[in-house]
Amino acid sequence: QPVISLKNVTKVYVLPSDEVVALDNVSLDICEGEFVAIMGPSGSGKSTLMNQIGCLDIPTSGDLYIDGRNIRDLNDDELTELRRDKIGYIFQKFNLIPLLDLRENVEYPLILKHKKKDESGYPEKLLKMVGLEDNRFKHKPAEISGGQQQRVAVARALVNDPAILLCDEPTGNLDSKTSAQIMEILSDLNRDGRTIVMVTHEDSVAEYAHRKIVISDGRIVHDN
Numbered sequence: 139q140p141v142i143s144l145k146n147v148t149k150v151y152v153l154p155s156d157e158v159v160a161l162d163n164v165s166l167d168i169c170e171g172e173f174v175a176i177m178g179p180s181g182s183g184k185s186t187l188m189n190q191i192g193c194l195d196i197p198t199s200g201d202l203y204i205d206g207r208n209i210r211d212l213n214d215d216e217l218t219e220l221r222r223d224k225i226g227y228i229f230q231k232f233n234l235i236p237l238l239d240l241r242e243n244v245e246y247p248l249i250l251k252h253k254k255k256d257e258s259g260y261p262e263k264l265l266k267m268v269g270l271e272d273n274r275f276k277h278k279p280a281e282i283s284g285g286q287q288q289r290v291a292v293a294r295a296l297v298n299d300p301a302i303l304l305c306d307e308p309t310g311n312l313d314s315k316t317s318a319q320i321m322e323i324l325s326d327l328n329r330d331g332r333t334i335v336m337v338t339h340e341d342s343v344a345e346y347a348h349r350k351i352v353i354s355d356g357r358i359v360h361d362n
């Protein structure tokens with residue numbers, strides 16, 4: 139059973155003057171442990187596809203299944219829980235909280251979930267795993283490099299132990315050497331069994347994936 143399944147998903151944005159078909163009848167199965175790169179020109183529908191897979195938006199028509207559950211059958215609380223427990227999100231711009239230190243940034247999803255401070259030491263363990271020295275844990279995001287910020291963002295995405303990692307241009311703000319370091323971390327996570335879906339413009343980054351999907355005008359035009 140695929141971990142992510144889209145059946146005839148169409149997404150239409152309704153604007154005052156017209157409608158934009160951002161995804162046009164897309165069907166797609168992604169199995170557990172796959173590492174998928176999504177490519178395509180600007181405006182082709184990549185972000186829209188990621189928002190659908192990430193359950194951040196409901197399809198205009200068609201169905202999305204995560205672990206076999208149709209997200210249309212979930213209420214708001216169940217959808218929030220599914221996003222929190224099943225999916226980790228990594229963004230181009232890191233999206234760390236500037237006022238929190240690095241450990242607190244990683245801890246934050248646990249506080250949202252358990253309504254109390256974390257004392258397990260798991261945030262620290264994850265920060266070490268992504269290669270951050272412990273003398274950095276109390277630094278603020280603005281005090282470290284972009285590469286280090288993305289490491290922290292990866293640790294944060296992992297803190298609820300999601301089966302799926304969604305990465306939207308994870309190396310888009312990084313130089314090539316730092317990009318390669320982040321991609322090695324993502325590759326290790328995939329080898330450990332995590333399913334990864336990643337949008338990228340860069341061929342050298344897409345090389346880390348085992349399956350490449352190209353979309354154009356809201357349709358899949360290449361998949362292998």
Ligand code: ADP
Pocket residue numbers: 151152153158159160178179180181182183184185186187
């Ligand atoms: P990509 O990520 O490949 O650049 P997008 O998914 O962002 O593509 O956009 C696909 C199409 O949908 C584009 O024509 C874009 O202008 C349109 N679009 C995206 N988001 C919105 C929105 N919130 N409202 C209206 N149109 C949108």
Ligand code: ADP
Pocket residue numbers: 280281282283284285286316
């Ligand atoms: P990386 O190769 O990890 O991206 P850089 O070459 O950008 O790192 O940075 C080298 C060192 O300078 C690192 O130890 C990093 O933490 C530090 N550094 C980078 N940017 C900043 C900053 N804005 N403020 C403080 N320290 C920084």
